[in-house]
Amino acid sequence: MSLATPNPRKKAFLFWILMMLSGALAAQFAGGTGTLANPYLIQTPEHLNNVRNFLSAHFAQIADIDMQEYLASGGDGFNSGSRWLPIGTEPEALRFYGTYDGRNHVIQNLMISRPNEHYIGLFGFMGYGSGVKNLGLLSASVSGGIQVGCLIGGTEYVWVDNCYVEGTVNAQAVAGVFIGNASTGTGIYRCFSKGSIISSGNTTGGLVGSLSNYSLIENSYSHASVQSGGDFVGGFCGMSNWYAQINTSYSTGAVSGMGDDVGGFMGRQAYQSTTTTSFWDLETSGVAYSAAGSGLSTQQMKQQATFTFWDFNLIWNIQEGRTYPYFAWQNLVPPAIHPASGLYYEPVVVILSHPVQGASIFYRSSINGGDWSEWIEYDGIPFDVPFPSIYQLETYAEKLIYQSSLTAEASFETQVQLTMPEITPAPGSYNSAKSVELSSQNEGAEIRYTLDGSLPTQDSHLYEEPLPIVESTVVKACAFLEGWAPSEVLVAEYIITTSVDDETTPQVSAVLYAAYPNPFNPSTTLSFHLEKGTYAELSVFNARGQRVRNLIEGFLSPGFHSRVWDGTDDSGMPCSSGIYYYTLRTHESHISRRMTLIK
Numbered sequence: 001m002s003l004a005t006p007n008p009r010k011k012a013f014l015f016w017i018l019m020m021l022s023g024a025l026a027a028q029f030a031g032g033t034g035t036l037a038n039p040y041l042i043q044t045p046e047h048l049n050n051v052r053n054f055l056s057a058h059f060a061q062i063a064d065i066d067m068q069e070y071l072a073s074g075g076d077g078f079n080s081g082s083r084w085l086p087i088g089t090e091p092e093a094l095r096f097y098g099t100y101d102g103r104n105h106v107i108q109n110l111m112i113s114r115p116n117e118h119y120i121g122l123f124g125f126m127g128y129g130s131g132v133k134n135l136g137l138l139s140a141s142v143s144g145g146i147q148v149g150c151l152i153g154g155t156e157y158v159w160v161d162n163c164y165v166e167g168t169v170n171a172q173a174v175a176g177v178f179i180g181n182a183s184t185g186t187g188i189y190r191c192f193s194k195g196s197i198i199s200s201g202n203t204t205g206g207l208v209g210s211l212s213n214y215s216l217i218e219n220s221y222s223h224a225s226v227q228s229g230g231d232f233v234g235g236f237c238g239m240s241n242w243y244a245q246i247n248t249s250y251s252t253g254a255v256s257g258m259g260d261d262v263g264g265f266m267g268r269q270a271y272q273s274t275t276t277t278s279f280w281d282l283e284t285s286g287v288a289y290s291a292a293g294s295g296l297s298t299q300q301m302k303q304q305a306t307f308t309f310w311d312f313n314l315i316w317n318i319q320e321g322r323t324y325p326y327f328a329w330q331n332l333v334p335p336a337i338h339p340a341s342g343l344y345y346e347p348v349v350v351i352l353s354h355p356v357q358g359a360s361i362f363y364r365s366s367i368n369g370g371d372w373s374e375w376i377e378y379d380g381i382p383f384d385v386p387f388p389s390i391y392q393l394e395t396y397a398e399k400l401i402y403q404s405s406l407t408a409e410a411s412f413e414t415q416v417q418l419t420m421p422e423i424t425p426a427p428g429s430y431n432s433a434k435s436v437e438l439s440s441q442n443e444g445a446e447i448r449y450t451l452d453g454s455l456p457t458q459d460s461h462l463y464e465e466p467l468p469i470v471e472s473t474v475v476k477a478c479a480f481l482e483g484w485a486p487s488e489v490l491v492a493e494y495i496i497t498t499s500v501d502d503e504t505t506p507q508v509s510a511v512l513y514a515a516y517p518n519p520f521n522p523s524t525t526l527s528f529h530l531e532k533g534t535y536a537e538l539s540v541f542n543a544r545g546q547r548v549r550n551l552i553e554g555f556l557s558p559g560f561h562s563r564v565w566d567g568t569d570d571s572g573m574p575c576s577s578g579i580y581y582y583t584l585r586t587h588e589s590h591i592s593r594r595m596t597l598i599k
Contacts, residue, residue: 034058039101045070048107049077052087055094060101061135068109083111086124086153095127095156102135102163110140110150115170119153120144121180126152131159136401140167140195147180148172149208150193156184164401166194173201176208176238177224186215190315190327193222194401196253202230205238205267206253212241212273218248219315221325225253232267233257235285240266240273240292248310250293252281252301252324265293277309281324319406326403334408335361335378335395340599341410342576345417345485348385350410352378354397363395387414388483415485418442421477427492433470434494438463440479440487449477453590455489455545455581469494474590478545486543489581491592509534512584512591519596520567526551527562528584528591537585540565541592543578551582567597 028050030041034057042048042061049070051059069075071083079085088096100123112120119125120142123132132151140150147154148171151163165178174181177193193207203209206222222236232239235251239261251265261267264287265280275292282288282295300306304318307325312318316325338351352361361378368390378395385391391412398404419441425434438447448460449467456478463477472495479487513527526538538552548569552561565582567575577599583592 028053030062032060036099039099045077051096051098051100052085054098055088056097058099058101061103061105061107064105064108066108067111071109071111082114084122086112086119086121088126089119089124090154092127095125095130096123097127097130099130100132100135102133104134104136106136106138107140108138110137110142110167112142112144114145115143115172116145118145118147119180120148120171121151121153123152125154126156126158128157130157131161132163133159133161135163137165137167138400140165142167143170144175145172146174146201147209148175149178149180150195152179152182154181154183155179155186157186158182159187159189160191161187161189162191164192164194166401168195169197169199171197171199171201171204173199173230174203174209174238175199176205177222179208181210182208182212182215182217183210184213184215186211188215188217188220190218191220192327193224196225197227199228199230199233201228202259203232203238203267204228204230204257205234205236206251206255207236207249209238210241211237211239211244211246213243215244217246219311220249222251223253223324224251226255226257228257228262229259230257231259231261233259233262234266234290235264235280235287236278236293237266239268239270240275241268242271242273244273246275246278246292248277248307250279250281250301250325252284255285255287261291263287263290263292264295265290267291277307279306317403319403323403330402332356332359332397332399332402332405334405335363335397337393337395337408337410340577341412342599343413343415343485343578345415345579347387348391348412348414349382350385350393350412351382352395356397356399356402359397359399359402361395361397363393365394366392385412385414388416389414415483417485418445418479418481418487420488421447421479421490423475423477423490423492427475427494429495429497431497433468433496435466436469436475436492436494437466438475438477438490442479442481442484442487445479445481445484445487447477447479449475451475453583453585453592455541455583455592457545460545469496471496476592488543488579488594489545489592510536510584510586510589510591512582512593514593515582515595519598521598523564523566524595525562525564526582527560529560530556530558530586532558534586534588536561537583538563539583539585541581541583542575543580548575548580 030043032040034040036058039058039060043063070077150165150167177197206224206226235253235255264285269291278293283298317328317331318325336353362375364373364375366372393410394407396405396407447463448456450456475492477490509531511529515524536556540549551563
């Protein structure tokens with residue numbers, strides 16, 4: 001029997017058909033093949049809508065998605081005003097059986113208006129083995145009939161991990177802000193809801209309406225308000241039934257109901273269901289009864305000691321006395337302030353920043369001890385500190401779904417600095433005594449001076465008349481004026497000789513080198529050379545003439561010496577940014593040089 005030879009035209013035609021189908025499939029998503037290892041990639045509302053065509057595939061969201069235009073009048077998802085059509089529904093063959101990984105992205109402005117339809121949510125009904133993780137819904141608005149939630153209407157054997165919802169729900173019955181009906185082996189972990197729900201019928205909860213048949217919720221919370229005209233109403237769960245479990249969870253939302261079994265945490269708990277280490281806020285809920293959980297005051301709900309056996313290392317966080325528990329990933333650190341607090345002799349420009357993208361930064365200020373301003377949202381543009389002034393700053397960060405950060409504080413003292421005094425005649429070597437005059441360009445400034453090598457302070461000698469210099473001397477002078485920053489220190493050395501060839505002409509016994517680096521942060525090296533062995537002191541002084549660090553004190557051999565100053569004082573505390581002087585003192589020399597510490 002002979003084999004037929006394949007028709008080349010037929011092969012080409014089949015190949016063309018396969019390529020067309022492959023291209024059409026790829027166009028529905030941003031990439032991927034729909035397997036668990038290589039999921040379809042969701043980037044737009046259109047991609048999200050195409051999920052319904054592959055109910056057993058795997059998906060991953062790779063960008064935040066805003067549904068507003070897509071679901072608005074004239075948009076592809078408007079559906080005659082009903083807007084989003086849930087993915088998956090009953091009967092069993094039409095359920096969603098795949099997985100959806102939000103990859104910590106959000107879907108904003110989900111809108112569903114189907115008040116007489118059942119199984120309503122982003123996903124209508126999810127079936128055996130399916131799951132959702134790492135997804136947030138923001139500004140969701142959902143209305144439906146029975147089994148209604150922003151994320152999922154109904155579930156069986158489903159897992160949901162690290163997801164959250166902020167939105168509103170209006171339903172007939174069996175409804176929650178997060179999930180309407182979590183049934184038959186469903187597991188919900190590290191999830192929360194915010195917003196509100198109104199239901200006309202039975203079984204309504206802030207997180208889930210109904211939890212049943214060996215389903216489990218752990219490490220979750222709800223801040224949603226709940227209002228119902230029916231029975232089984234709870235701030236967290238409407239009804240827990242048939243061996244369901246809730247552990248380490250809480251609710252805070254206001255709860256009101258017209259029917260029976262209205263509870264702050266849960267409306268009814270039945271048929272071997274259990275709840276452990278879970279709580280509700282008596283004050284904010286307005287309800288003293290609950291079928292499960294423990295009712296506590298707001299103050300108790302904001303203390304970590306209340307939540308025995310909760311994991312505050314990996315899962316939970318709390319700002320003691322200030323916040324309810326929240327997830328560790330929701331923690332916002334305070335904004336960064338640049339530059340650091342300190343005394344500045346020039347205008348300061350402040351920059352605020354935060355590592356979390358999209359976080360809003362707010363700040364307020366007080367000038368010269370006056371009243372604090374109102375909180376202002378930082379627009380990302382650097383702003384000037386009033387000059388001169390004492391400017392205090394407070395700032396914090398917030399972002400929807402995140403916990404507002406603690407405040408960061410900074411204080412800037414900016415001063416106009418006096419000009420350095422002038423001296424005549426110029427420093428140098430002279431063969432006769434000199435009369436030295438000091439002057440300041442700043443009217444009203446007083447000049448203080450020293451002749452012993454120390455840095456001048458406001459308690460040093462006041463210059464009033466010319467100084468007679470009859471022997472080799474180092475004059476140090478500084479200008480002071482109330483409301484101004486002291487000037488830099490003038491250092492002027494005069495060497496007086498009777499003759500150039502006189503054997504008594506002073507010889508240079510020590511050399512103090514420039515600090516390196518300068519300016520510096522965090523440390524600099526101070527070096528000097530001694531012609532002969534001698535007692536020596538190497539010290540650091542601030543701009544006010546106060547010694548902050550003694551680096552050397554004792555007898556040193558001749559030659560080169562150096563020390564590293566790390567910008568700390570004698571007690572080990574960091575010094576603030578500014579100008580500093582380092583002074584080398586021996587029996588024969590007093591030498592000072594200037595350096596700048598920048599942080």
